[in-house]
Amino acid sequence: MSLGTSPAQQIGKEWRRILEEYRLGHPDVTVLDPPDAILHLRNRQSMLQCVADMNLSDSYGRVGVPKQLVIKRDASSIPEAVNEAGLRLPLVAKPLVADGSAKSHELSLAYDQNSLLKLEPPLVLQEFVNHGGVLFKVYIVGEAIRVVRRFSLPDVSRRELSKSAGVFRFPRVSCAAASADDADLDPNIAELPPRPLLERLAKELRRGLGLRLFNLDIIREHGTRDRFYVIDINYFPGYGKMPEYEHVFTDFLLSIMQSQCKKRALADQY
Ligand SMILES: Nc1ncnc2c1ncn2[C@@H]1O[C@H](COP(=O)(O)OP(=O)(O)OP(=O)(O)O)[C@@H](O)[C@H]1O
Numbered sequence: 047m048s049l050g051t052s053p054a055q056q057i058g059k060e061w062r063r064i065l066e067e068y069r070l071g072h073p074d075v076t077v078l079d080p081p082d083a084i085l086h087l088r089n090r091q092s093m094l095q096c097v098a099d100m101n102l103s104d105s106y107g108r109v110g111v112p113k114q115l116v117i118k119r120d121a122s123s124i125p126e127a128v129n130e131a132g133l134r135l136p137l138v139a140k141p142l143v144a145d146g147s148a149k150s151h152e153l154s155l156a157y158d159q160n161s162l163l164k165l166e167p168p169l170v171l172q173e174f175v176n177h178g179g180v181l182f183k184v185y186i187v188g189e190a191i192r193v194v195r196r197f198s199l200p201d202v203s204r205r206e207l208s209k210s211a212g213v214f215r216f217p218r219v220s221c222a223a224a225s226a227d228d229a230d231l232d233p234n235i236a237e238l239p240p241r242p243l244l245e246r247l248a249k250e251l252r253r254g255l256g257l258r259l260f261n262l263d264i265i266r267e268h269g270t271r272d273r274f275y276v277i278d279i280n281y282f283p284g285y286g287k288m289p290e291y292e293h294v295f296t297d298f299l300l301s302i303m304q305s306q307c308k309k310r311a312l313a314d315q316y
């Protein structure tokens with residue numbers, strides 16, 4: 047093992063080598079998404095970079111990422127780093143690595159400067175954006191897009207913030223959160239993001255990430271109609287929760303087969 051490489055990274059490398067060897071040995075096998083592009087989503091900093099670079103803004107709305115900061119080590123440096131970066135409390139602390147393990151989903155909300163010292167790097171600190179307690183899960187399967195509403199963390203008022211202190215560890219919201227589709231929600235918050243905006247976002251992300259099977263968590267900033275933030279992107283999420291998943295997947299796989307057949311037919315002509 048080379049110095050500076052963790053066992054997990056080493057296994058990851060070995061796994062990629064095996065996949066690459068298999069791909070080269072079996073040119074007829076279709077690779078849906080390349081392993082390197084998938085790995086890009088395993089780090090909460092790099093996962094949102096594509097959205098940040100895109101700076102998507104049109105007449106339908108604006109899509110960005112919450113202001114964030116990466117802390118690699120040393121919790122004692124956090125308060126100063128937060129001040130320098132101009133991040134406003136409360137902050138969501140997320141483990142830097144998002145590898146699907148239970149640990150990587152242990153998120154917390156830090157309300158005050160002192161509580162920042164209790165956090166455990168490596169992590170990403172993200173400004174908490176009030177969003178009316180509802181988030182949108184946007185599923186991408188090739189060209190197809192499906193959106194569902196989910197309950198999320200409630201807003202934190204200025205008054206509440208001034209009275210609160212400490213680190214609040216919160217459970218995995220997406221597991222507990224039932225569908226918010228039938229709930230009696232504020233229509234301004236519950237309204238799905240405009241379709242044309244989602245289509246542009248999905249198209250740019252497919253291209254930028256080089257992936258076809260992923261989902262994103264999007265929130266609408268409270269008090270706005272058209273200000274959106276992407277807070278999370280996952281590779282191959284639980285598609286069982288996506289409406290019409292059987293049809294969407296069948297169409298996706300069929301379209302891939304058809305384009306492969308066309309390519310082969312063209313290659314045979316020459
Ligand atoms: N910047 C933010 N502002 C407001 N709420 C946030 C923010 N980041 C995360 N949350 C809340 O925390 C929840 C979990 O965050 P996130 O999706 O990043 O973590 P996760 O562990 O990858 O979750 P999962 O994989 O279950 O979706 C979100 O669903 C949302 O309710």
Ligand SMILES: [Mg+2]
Nearest residue numbers: 220263277278
């Ligand atoms: Mg999420």
